[in-house]
Amino acid sequence: MNYWLFKSEPDAFSIDDLANRTNQTEHWDGIRNYQARNFLRDKVQQGDQVFIYHSSCKNVGIAGLAEVVKAAYPDHTQFDPESNYYDPKSDPENPRWFMVDVKFVAKFKQILSLKNIKSMPEITELGLVKKGHRLSIMPVTKAEFEHLLAHCEQ
DNA sequence: GCCAACGTTGGC
DNA sequence: GCCAACGTTGGC
Numbered sequence: 001m002n003y004w005l006f007k008s009e010p011d012a013f014s015i016d017d018l019a020n021r022t023n024q025t026e027h028w029d030g031i032r033n034y035q036a037r038n039f040l041r042d043k044v045q046q047g048d049q050v051f052i053y054h055s056s057c058k059n060v061g062i063a064g065l066a067e068v069v070k071a072a073y074p075d076h077t078q079f080d081p082e083s084n085y086y087d088p089k090s091d092p093e094n095p096r097w098f099m100v101d102v103k104f105v106a107k108f109k110q111i112l113s114l115k116n117i118k119s120m121p122e123i124t125e126l127g128l129v130k131k132g133h134r135l136s137i138m139p140v141t142k143a144e145f146e147h148l149l150a151h152c153e154q
Numbered sequence: 155g156c157c158a159a160c161g162t163t164g165g166c
Numbered sequence: 167g168c169c170a171a172c173g174t175t176g177g178c
Contacts (some may be wrong), residue, residue, distance in 0.1 A: 007164090033173080056164055114165080132171050134163050160175080166168085 002043060003145035005051040005062070005128065006102070007136045015052045015064035015107045024104035029075045030085045032097060036137040041072045041098045044137075049145065050102055053128070054111065061113035062148065070101035109153040122147050 006028060008014065018026055031037055048068040054060060074095035077085040090096040118129050126144055127133035140148070 009164090035173095060165070134172060136163090156178090158175100158177095161173085163170100163172080165170100 002045060002048045003050075003140040003142060004039070004044060004048060004068075005053050005126075005138050005140050006066075007053045007055045009056045010054045010063070011057065014054065015104070018052065018064070018066060018102070018104045019107060021104075025069055025101055027070075027075075027099050027101050029077050029099040031075070031099065031136060032085060032087070033136060036135050037097060039137050039139065040100055043139070044068055044072060044100050046071050049105075051140065051145075051148065059111045059113065061111040061115075061117065062108065062152065063111050064107040065105040065149070065152075065154075066102040067105050068100050069103045072098040072100055075099040106154045112148065112152050116151070117148065120147070120151075 010016075013026075018024060028040075031040055046068055050066045050068060051062045052064045052066055054063045075085070075097040077083040078087040078090045078095065078097045079092055080086055081088075085097075087096060114128065117123055117126075123129055123144055126140060127135055127138040
């Protein structure tokens, strides 16, 4: 099993939105970065645990936990001319972009803030705390995952 | 294949 | 809203 951190802008899609979806499950579409795509397509597996991170908002940090319930399959929004994520260069026979389905597990009583995470001596290799890393999907090691989870109140 | 210009991300 | 840091694009 692997561990991940998915970023989302809560104005667009928050941990509460995930909790309110049918079956508390939603597809994670709109990933349009090759490095993030490669993680999604090649490494993210059913059963993996995912921190949901709120970015570009007042209170940035880890907001909750989700679980991957379906591994990568083609992101349909790439073929939809009406979608913001439309990619005319993607070939339906050989899709360029993928998505996974995630299911709500928990919302933390408090956001584990970025500031707090950055202050942890144990968390130095996570992309989140490294300068210039802007990946919307990033791997988290088991040790990091357990350390971070221990600081979250469910 | 280089690299300047441009667009996007995301913390602050 | 600012702006630094990236990623992508496209002319050459």
